[in-house]
Amino acid sequence: xRAVIFDGELRVAELERPTPAANEVLIRPRLMGICNTDLELxxxxxxxxxxxxxxxxxxxxxxxxxxxxxxxVGSINITCGACxxxxxxxxxxxxxxxxxxxxxxxxxxxxAFRLPVRNLYAVPDAIPDEVAVFTEPLAAACxxxxxxxxxxxxxxxxxxxxxxxLLAAQVINxxxxxxxxxxxxxRQARLLSELGIRSAExxxxxxxxxxxxxxxxxxAAGFAAALDLVRPRGTIVLKSTYRGLPETDLTRIAVDxxxxxxxxxxxxxxxxxxxxxxxxxxxxxIEKQFPLTQAVAAFSYAAQPGVLKVLLTx
Amino acid sequence: xRAVIFDGELRVAELERPTPAANEVLIRPRLMGICNTDLELxxxxxxxxxxxxxxxxxxxxxxxxxxxxxxxVGSINITCGACxxxxxxxxxxxxxxxxxxxxxxxxxxxxAFRLPVRNLYAVPDAIPDEVAVFTEPLAAACxxxxxxxxxxxxxxxxxxxxxxxLLAAQVINxxxxxxxxxxxxxRQARLLSELGIRSAExxxxxxxxxxxxxxxxxxAAGFAAALDLVRPRGTIVLKSTYRGLPETDLTRIAVDxxxxxxxxxxxxxxxxxxxxxxxxxxxxxIEKQFPLTQAVAAFSYAAQPGVLKVLLTx
Numbered sequence: 001x002r003a004v005i006f007d008g009e010l011r012v013a014e015l016e017r018p019t020p021a022a023n024e025v026l027i028r029p030r031l032m033g034i035c036n037t038d039l040e041l042x043x044x045x046x047x048x049x050x051x052x053x054x055x056x057x058x059x060x061x062x063x064x065x066x067x068x069x070x071x072x073v074g075s076i077n078i079t080c081g082a083c084x085x086x087x088x089x090x091x092x093x094x095x096x097x098x099x100x101x102x103x104x105x106x107x108x109x110x111x112a113f114r115l116p117v118r119n120l121y122a123v124p125d126a127i128p129d130e131v132a133v134f135t136e137p138l139a140a141a142c143x144x145x146x147x148x149x150x151x152x153x154x155x156x157x158x159x160x161x162x163x164x165x166l167l168a169a170q171v172i173n174x175x176x177x178x179x180x181x182x183x184x185x186x187r188q189a190r191l192l193s194e195l196g197i198r199s200a201e202x203x204x205x206x207x208x209x210x211x212x213x214x215x216x217x218x219x220a221a222g223f224a225a226a227l228d229l230v231r232p233r234g235t236i237v238l239k240s241t242y243r244g245l246p247e248t249d250l251t252r253i254a255v256d257x258x259x260x261x262x263x264x265x266x267x268x269x270x271x272x273x274x275x276x277x278x279x280x281x282x283x284x285x286i287e288k289q290f291p292l293t294q295a296v297a298a299f300s301y302a303a304q305p306g307v308l309k310v311l312l313t314x
Numbered sequence: 315x316r317a318v319i320f321d322g323e324l325r326v327a328e329l330e331r332p333t334p335a336a337n338e339v340l341i342r343p344r345l346m347g348i349c350n351t352d353l354e355l356x357x358x359x360x361x362x363x364x365x366x367x368x369x370x371x372x373x374x375x376x377x378x379x380x381x382x383x384x385x386x387v388g389s390i391n392i393t394c395g396a397c398x399x400x401x402x403x404x405x406x407x408x409x410x411x412x413x414x415x416x417x418x419x420x421x422x423x424x425x426a427f428r429l430p431v432r433n434l435y436a437v438p439d440a441i442p443d444e445v446a447v448f449t450e451p452l453a454a455a456c457x458x459x460x461x462x463x464x465x466x467x468x469x470x471x472x473x474x475x476x477x478x479x480l481l482a483a484q485v486i487n488x489x490x491x492x493x494x495x496x497x498x499x500x501r502q503a504r505l506l507s508e509l510g511i512r513s514a515e516x517x518x519x520x521x522x523x524x525x526x527x528x529x530x531x532x533x534a535a536g537f538a539a540a541l542d543l544v545r546p547r548g549t550i551v552l553k554s555t556y557r558g559l560p561e562t563d564l565t566r567i568a569v570d571x572x573x574x575x576x577x578x579x580x581x582x583x584x585x586x587x588x589x590x591x592x593x594x595x596x597x598x599x600i601e602k603q604f605p606l607t608q609a610v611a612a613f614s615y616a617a618q619p620g621v622l623k624v625l626l627t628x
Contacts, residue, residue: 085546093546093570147571223564232399232407238568248562250537253576254552256407257461260574262567 003051004109004295004312010042012295015051018106020114025063027072028112029056031133032292032312034302036163036218037102040241042299046103053109053312054101057123057132064117073135074119075268076100081118092265109295109312121268127275133311134167134282135271141167142274143266144237145175148259150212152176157205157229160216160240161188163285163309166195168216168239170280173197177212180205182225185306195281205229214239220246232256239263285309317365318423318609318626320356326609329365332420334428339377341386342426343370345447346606346626348616350477350532351416354555356613360417367423367626368415371437371446378431387449388433389582390414406579423609423626435582441589447625448481448596449585455481456588457580458551459489462573464526466490471519471543474530474554475502477599477623480509482530482553484594487511491526494519496539499620509595519543528553534560546570553577599623 003015020026033055041048054076060067079086079094086094100115101107123132141164150156156177158169161184169181169192183189183199192199202225211234213226218240226236227249236258253260274280287308290298295312302310317329334340347369355362368390374381393400393408400408414429415421437446455478464470470491472483475498483495483506497503497513506513516539525548527540532554540550541563550572567574588594601622604612609626616624 090547147573220564233404238564241568242564245561245563247559248564249559250534250552250562251555253574254555255576255578257576257578259461259576260567262569262571262573264569264571 001111002292003106003111004053004292005051006042007049010052010296010299012293015110017112018114020063023118024114024116025067025120026061026112026114027056027058027074027108028061029058029108029110029314030071031129032056032108033133033137034298034310034312035137036240039299039303040243041102043243045241048102050101051106051108051110051113052101053107054099055133055136056108057129057135058108060120061112067117067120071123071132072120073123073132073268073272074100074115074121075139075265076102076119076136077265078105078116078119109292111292111314121272124272124276127272130286131275131282134285134309135268135275137164138167138171138274138280138282139266139268139271140164140239140264141171141266142270143263144168144172144214144239146266147261147263148212148235148237150175150177154178154211155209156180156212156214157182157210158214158216159222159225159229160218161192161199162216164239165216166191166285166308167280167282168214169197170195171274172214174279187306191284194284208232210234212237216240218242220244223248227252227258230258233258235259235261237261237263286311289313315425316606317420317425318367318606319365321363324356324366324610324613326607329424331426332428334377337432338428338430339381339434340375340426340428341370341372341388341422342375343372343422343424343628344385345443346370346422347447347451348612348624348626349451350554353613353617354557355416357557359555362416364415365420365422365424365427366415367421368413369447369450370422371443371449372422374434375426381431381434385437385446386434387437387446387582387586388414388429388435389453389579390416390433390450391579392419392430392433423606425606425628435586438586438590441586444600444625445589445596448599448623449582449589451478452481452485452588452594452596453580453582453585454478454553454578455485455580456584457577458482458486458528458553460580461575461577462526462549462551464489464491468492468525469523470494470526470528471496471524472528472530473536473539473543474532475506475513476530478553479528479530480505480599480622481594481596482528483511484509485588486528488593501620505598508598522546524548526551530554532556534558537562541566541572544570544572547572549573549575551575551577600625603627
């Protein structure tokens with residue numbers, strides 16, 4: 001079968017079809033999404049080698065009878081179920097975890113891939129493939145509300161209005177908060193306007209006034225801006241990974257009693273419920289589709305600044 | 315009157331006795347404490363110029379009749395009462411605040427100093443001066459429990475067992491948690507042992523296992539150690555200020571969904587209640603007393619590594 005692999009170089013390779021273990025299924029993807037993490041893995045993040053990809057919607061080909069033929073999405077952490085984190089119910093923090101297409105487990109950019117049964121979520125018929133493929137990033141957006149409590153009366157500022165940021169903005173906007181998304185491009189402002197979400201340029205937003213700042217930028221300048229924007233006793237949510245070790249004003253955090261909260265993978269069931277309500281807009285986030293065989297071109301395209309979601313088709 | 319001033323150089327100067335405003339009292343200190351913040355102000359922190367000092371117990375000399383003659387301690391933030399932070403009840407974050415002996419308000423290392431009436435707390439007779447002088451740092455230690463919830467079942471690791479750390483350890487230990495204080499000196503271990511608090515060297519404490527890490531080190535290496543010690547979804551409390559802008563592994567915070575919470579000034583009333591219970595040990599933390607006129611020597615002494623609380627007498 002064909003698979004998009006990274007072994008120091010990104011390429012489409014011919015691999016043997018994987019053999020699922022007893023607790024796993026084999027899935028044929030219908031649609032796959034390229035995430036910023038995929039782009040970072042090619043910059044050396046986590047020293048990844050293998051088949052890339054973790055965003056998908058697909059059909060179960062082989063596995064337990066009750067799953068075969070079902071259309072599914074799947075959570076990305078392959079967990080032991082036995083360590084202290086799993087026992088606590090924090091399975092995404094499993095001490096022994098592997099991560100689909102990210103860490104020690106081959107990903108979904110292939111004709112077929114395997115995944116444990118307990119990672120599967122059946123997709124309701126009412127959710128089209130082009131929406132369902134956003135389940136993983138939408139779940140990650142929902143995770144913001146899992147790691148902290150946002151009050152409807154809060155003033156929230158979101159920075160980093162990319163693929164994930166535009167989903168996070170929609171999730172947060174549903175809570176009734178006063179949300180402002182800081183934009184750098186005309187197109188971001190237009191997309192947000194269509195979603196009924198207020199946008200502003202950085203200089204239009206006052207310093208030290210936001211109750212909550214959601215940082216989806218994934219860069220050191222973004223975190224520094226978040227520290228400038230948040231009020232004393234406010235909260236900064238870190239929604240993405242950062243290259244290197246940014247210089248950080250820890251004294252500001254201590255003196256102004258700021259909270260910084262990390263947020264990663266989220267609840268798939270919540271994401272699917274939101275998609276069923278049809279109130280999360282994802283179609284305008286789709287930039288372009290490429291066939292799997294054109295994955296190298298798709299990655300180059302996705303890596304351009306300002307480009308939103310790039311999908312792969314089988 | 316005599317006052318310990320810093321104007322680029324630390325010295326004892328002869329100043330005019332201050333004239334309290336209508337809402338202020340004049341206080342004659344009985345005992346004063348040197349804090350690490352005082353030492354940092356001399357390194358250029360906040361560009362402070364003026365009379366140093368914010369830890370004291372003293373007698374009200376002039377002011378409203380109901381306060382004259384009373385033995386008092388006082389909170390250190392001089393606030394406007396009108397800004398959004400004050401109105402929210404977050405007076406220590408007043409947008410227009412001055413801070414006793416730290417920012418735009420002369421401090422307590424003098425024969426007399428002024429303070430607003432609303433900053434005063436009467437000291438119960440049962441609390442001796444040598445204990446009452448610790449009210450401000452003990453309140454700061456209590457603030458850890460104001461900014462986060464520590465469960466009695468939590469595993470807590472405290473790093474930085476200095477003046478503030480040893481108070482914080484005692485406050486935290488009273489919650490029933492499994493507390494370990496990381497020590498670097500034999501003497502710290504002995505003091506903690508006398509307090510019934512477990513100590514350990516860094517290499518004896520496993521990585522990524524603490525539910526809560528309290529960082530009282532005030533240096534970049536301390537924060538890096540805190541990140542190594544905390545478990546996924548755990549909390550790091552920043553209890554001190556840091557020189558410069560430490561390089562910080564923000565990705566670890568995001569991926570492991572760690573919370574970082576700053577903590578500064580705390581509740582004086584809670585500190586006084588704890589002192590009345592006589593279950594917080596402060597006397598063994600007193601290193602040495604110097605008369606006010608020997609303040610320069612006292613500061614040099616206090617700045618030595620491992621030295622605990624140095625007090626000044628009038």
